[in-house]
Amino acid sequence: MSCEVDLKAYVVGEVTRNERGVVEDHVRGCQSCREELDRLNLTRSMLASLEDEEIRAASPLCRTAYLSRAGGRLCGAPGR
Numbered sequence: 001m002s003c004e005v006d007l008k009a010y011v012v013g014e015v016t017r018n019e020r021g022v023v024e025d026h027v028r029g030c031q032s033c034r035e036e037l038d039r040l041n042l043t044r045s046m047l048a049s050l051e052d053e054e055i056r057a058a059s060p061l062c063r064t065a066y067l068s069r070a071g072g073r074l075c076g077a078p079g080r
C-alpha cells in the first residue's frame with residue numbers, strides 16, 4: 001500500500017501551503033503515514049543536532065561569526 005503524499009518534502013518544508021494542507025489532512029486519517037512522519041521528524045531533528053556539532057567543531061572564528069548572527073548563513077550554517 002502506498003500513499004500519494006510526499007512526507008519528506010513536507011518535513012523539510014518544500015511544499016506549498018496547499019500541499020501542506022493535503023499532507024496534514026492525509027496523516028490525520030492514515031496511521032502509517034503518521035508513523036512515517038514521526039520517524040522523518042525524528043531523523044530531521046537528529047540531523048539538525050548533527051549540524052550543531054559541526055558548528056561547534058568549526059574553527060573558533062567561524063563559530064563566533066555564526067553565533068553572533070543567529071540564523072545567519074556563514075560557514076555553511078543551516079538557515080531557516
Ligand SMILES: [Zn+2]
Pocket residue numbers: 002003026030031032033
Ligand atoms: Zn498514508
